[in-house]
Amino acid sequence: xxxxxxxxxxxxxxxxxxxxxxxxxxxxxxxxxxxxxxxxxxxxxxxxxxxxxxxxxxxxxxxxxxxxxxxxxxxxxxxxxxxxxxxxxxxxxxxxxxxxxxxxxxxxxxxxxxxxxxxxxxxxxxxxxxxxxxxxxxxxxxxxxxxxxxxxxxxxxxxxxxxxxxxxxxxxxxxxxxxxxxxxxxxxxxxxxxxxxxxxxxxxxxxxxxxxxxxxxxxxxxxxxxxxxxxxxxxxxxxxxxxxxxxxxxxxxxxxxxxxxxxxxxxxxxxxxxxxxxxxxxxxxxxxxxxxxxxxxxxxxxxxxxxxxxxxxxxxxxxxxxxxxxxxxxxxxxxxxxx
Amino acid sequence: xxxxxxxxxxxxxxxxxxxxxxxxxxxxxxxxxxxxxxxxxxxxxxxxxxxxxxxxxxxxxxxxxxxxxxxxxxxxxxxxxxxxxxxxxxxxxxxxxxxxxxxxxxxxxxxxxxxxxxxxxxxxxxxxxxxxxxxxxxxxxxxxxxxxxxxxxxxxxxxxxxxxxxxxxxxxxxxxxxxxxxxxxxxxxxxxxxxxxxxxxxxxxxxxxxxxxxxxxxxxxxxxxxxxxxxxxxxxxxxxxxxxxxxxxxxxxxxxxxxxxxxxxxxxxxxxxxxxxxxxxxxxxxxxxxxxxxxxxxxxxxxxxxxxxxxxxxxxxxxxxxxxxxxxxxxxxxxxxxxxxxxxxxxxxxxxxxxxxxxxxxxxxxxxxxxxxxxxxxxxxxxx
Numbered sequence: 249x250x251x252x253x254x255x256x257x258x259x260x261x262x263x264x265x266x267x268x269x270x271x272x273x274x275x276x277x278x279x280x281x282x283x284x285x286x287x288x289x290x291x292x293x294x295x296x297x298x299x300x301x302x303x304x305x306x307x308x309x310x311x312x313x314x315x316x317x318x319x320x321x322x323x324x325x326x327x328x329x330x331x332x333x334x335x336x337x338x339x340x341x342x343x344x345x346x347x348x349x350x351x352x353x354x355x356x357x358x359x360x361x362x363x364x365x366x367x368x369x370x371x372x373x374x375x376x377x378x379x380x381x382x383x384x385x386x387x388x389x390x391x392x393x394x395x396x397x398x399x400x401x402x403x404x405x406x407x408x409x410x411x412x413x414x415x416x417x418x419x420x421x422x423x424x425x426x427x428x429x430x431x432x433x434x435x436x437x438x439x440x441x442x443x444x445x446x447x448x449x450x451x452x453x454x455x456x457x458x459x460x461x462x463x464x465x466x467x468x469x470x471x472x473x474x475x476x477x478x479x480x481x482x483x484x485x486x487x488x489x490x491x492x493x494x495x496x497x498x499x500x501x502x503x504x505x506x507x508x509x510x511x512x513x514x515x516x517x518x519x520x521x522x523x524x525x526x527x528x529x530x531x532x533x534x535x536x537x538x539x540x541x542x543x544x545x546x547x548x549x550x551x552x553x554x555x556x557x558x559x560x561x562x563x564x565x566x567x568x569x570x571x572x573x574x575x576x577x578x579x580x581x582x583x584x585x586x587x
Numbered sequence: 588x589x590x591x592x593x594x595x596x597x598x599x600x601x602x603x604x605x606x607x608x609x610x611x612x613x614x615x616x617x618x619x620x621x622x623x624x625x626x627x628x629x630x631x632x633x634x635x636x637x638x639x640x641x642x643x644x645x646x647x648x649x650x651x652x653x654x655x656x657x658x659x660x661x662x663x664x665x666x667x668x669x670x671x672x673x674x675x676x677x678x679x680x681x682x683x684x685x686x687x688x689x690x691x692x693x694x695x696x697x698x699x700x701x702x703x704x705x706x707x708x709x710x711x712x713x714x715x716x717x718x719x720x721x722x723x724x725x726x727x728x729x730x731x732x733x734x735x736x737x738x739x740x741x742x743x744x745x746x747x748x749x750x751x752x753x754x755x756x757x758x759x760x761x762x763x764x765x766x767x768x769x770x771x772x773x774x775x776x777x778x779x780x781x782x783x784x785x786x787x788x789x790x791x792x793x794x795x796x797x798x799x800x801x802x803x804x805x806x807x808x809x810x811x812x813x814x815x816x817x818x819x820x821x822x823x824x825x826x827x828x829x830x831x832x833x834x835x836x837x838x839x840x841x842x843x844x845x846x847x848x849x850x851x852x853x854x855x856x857x858x859x860x861x862x863x864x865x866x867x868x869x870x871x872x873x874x875x876x877x878x879x880x881x882x883x884x885x886x887x888x889x890x891x892x893x894x895x896x897x898x899x900x901x902x903x904x905x906x907x908x909x910x911x912x913x914x915x916x917x918x919x920x921x922x923x924x925x926x927x928x929x930x931x932x933x934x935x936x937x938x939x940x941x942x943x944x945x946x947x948x949x950x951x952x953x954x955x956x957x958x959x960x961x962x963x964x965x966x967x968x969x970x971x
Contacts (some may be wrong), residue, residue, distance in 0.1 A: 347873030406856055457968050471970040474962075479959035484589060485902045492591045492882070493875040499593055515871035561864050569858060574851035580670045580844075583873050584604070587596045587881045 265316035273319030314447025321380035323440030343379030345390035382417030406529025407565035412548035446494035518560035620672035625838035628674025638708025652706035685712035692817035715759030774822030795945035836896035840904030865918030895967030
C-alpha cells in the first residue's frame, strides 16, 4: 500500500517536474496540470484525518516530491487541507499570520470547543505572509506566533519569492476565522521541510555521482580522481545521516517526543544541506552554476528549506534547552530511549 | 542509494539495558574515567566481571561459552558501557572481532581452545595488522611465516599494536608466500602467543602520555600449525571480513561522549542561546549516528556484510567525535580571560575535554584511516 502510493507519486512527479516545468513555475505560472493530476489521484486529501492514509505516508510522499524539486506548494496544501477538514476543490495553503499576536490581539490559543462556538465571531482583517503560491490560493490557513490557526479567503496579493524562486506571497485577508487544532503545527511544517530536503539531498548526490562518471578531464573521468572520490564519499555520509534523521522524525508522528525528534532532524538535515550543496556544486564545475543545468533548482530549494519553519539554530536550541532541563545525568537516557 | 533502514531495538533489550545500568551503578568507583574512549581503560578485573554476567561473546554459540543473544542485545550492552566511561579496553578487540573471526574462519579446535576464555573475560587479543611500512596499505605487510616441521617461523615487525604488552594473543596478518602480481595473495592469519619466545614487545608512548600501542618484533617465533586461522593464503579475505564488526559500533561515535555530559552539567542551569544550540546540535548528531549504527547491527543480525554502511558510520562517527569537543569548547562559558577559579564542574569539563582532545587524532586513524574509509564508500557509490 505504502509502496504503491510512493510509486504513483513518483510517476506523476517524473512526468510533471521536468526542467522546463521547473523553469516555468519559477516564472510565476502555477503548474495547474500537475496539481490537477495530484487531485485526480486524491493526493491533495491524503493528510486528512480520515483519509485512510497514515500521516507519516503523506510525509514520505513529500520526500519523493523533494527528489523532483516539486514546483507545487504540496506540503502546505496537504497540511492546509488537513486543518480545514472540508477543504473544497481549490488550492488551500498554509502561510504565516503577520504580527506577534493572533488575530484580534489575542494570544491565547482557542480551544476546540471555544473555536467551534466562536465561529463567525472573529471577523478580523489582516495580512498573511510567506504564503506559498498565495496568488493561486482559494483559501489560506495562517499560523500565528502562538501556534493557533486562522483561515481566510485571500483579498489582494503581493507577489514574492524565496531564494529558490518558489512563490512566497503576501496575502490580505478581510475576515479571518479560527480553526480548531491541537496539533504541533510548527513541528509538522518543519517536518515537511525535513522530508522534502531528505529527498532532494538524495537526488543531488545522484547528480554528483552521475556527473563525475561522465565528465572527463586529464584523460579520465573525474570519478577516477581520489580527491573527487573523497568529496563525494563525505557527501554520501551526510546524505545518509540526513535521511536516517528524517525517517526517525516521520516515524515519531503521534509520539510524545515528536517535536524533539523533528528538532533533531531539522538540525541534522540543515547541517547536511550546507555540505552537500557545496560539494556537489564544486564537482559540477561551471556547468552546475548555469541556469541551464537543473542542479540549482534542487540546491536553491535546499538552501531555502533549511531556513523555513526554523533554521538549525532555532531547533538546536529548542532541543538543547530540553536536554538541559533534564540535566547531565539524564543525557544518555534521553539519547538511548529511542532507536 | 545507501539505505539505513529504521530498526527498533527489540523489547528484550529494555530489561537488559536496566540490568547493565544497575551493574554499572554498583561499580561507580571504576567509572570516573575522564573519557569514554574504548581503548584507554584496560581493567582485567572489570572484564572478568562482565564475563561472569555473560556480556562478552554475547552473540556466540553457547558451545563456546557464548550467549546466543542478538546483535541488538550486544549493541545495548556495549553502548551502555561506553556511555558510562567504563574500562572495556582489555576484552574489547577479542569480543568485537577476534572471536567473530574465529567463529567464521577458525577451526573447531581453535574455537574450543580460545573462545570460552574470551567469554570469561580472561583472554585478551590484539590486532596484528599494521607494520612499519604497511599502514593504510595493508597488503604491503612484510612479516613472514615460513613453514617448518609442525608449524611456522615468524619474522618481522608489527607496529601500533594496541594492548600487546598486556594482552595474551595477537592475530597477525603475515606473508606465507612471497609477493606476486596479486599483492593480496599469499597472506595468512596466525594466532600468536604474545608471551612466546621470539616475541619482543616495546611500548610506544603516545602524545597523550599513555602507553597503549606497541612495536612487536618477531624473531623466529614459532607458531604451531593448529594456530593458522582459516586457509593459508586466504588472509586478505579474512581480514576484510572483520571490518563490518570493527567499524560500525558505538565506539566509533561515543569516544568523546563524556565531554558532552560535562558540557551539559556546566550549562544546564541557565543555558545561553549559544550553549543551548550547542547542546542540541550535538544531540542531533548523536541521535542520527546511533540510529545508523543500530541499522548496521540489524544488517549483521540478518547475516549481511555491511562493509560500506559500516564505513559510512565510521566516517560520520569519527568526524563527529572530533567535532563534539570543538562545539563544546566554543560554547562553554570560558570566553572571559582570568574569570573563574576552574574548580568543580569547570575543572571536570576541562579535564575531560583535554583528555579527549589529546586522544582525538587517533579517532580518524584507527580501524582504517578516514581517507581509506572514504575509498570504501566511493567504491560503494560506484566511483572506483
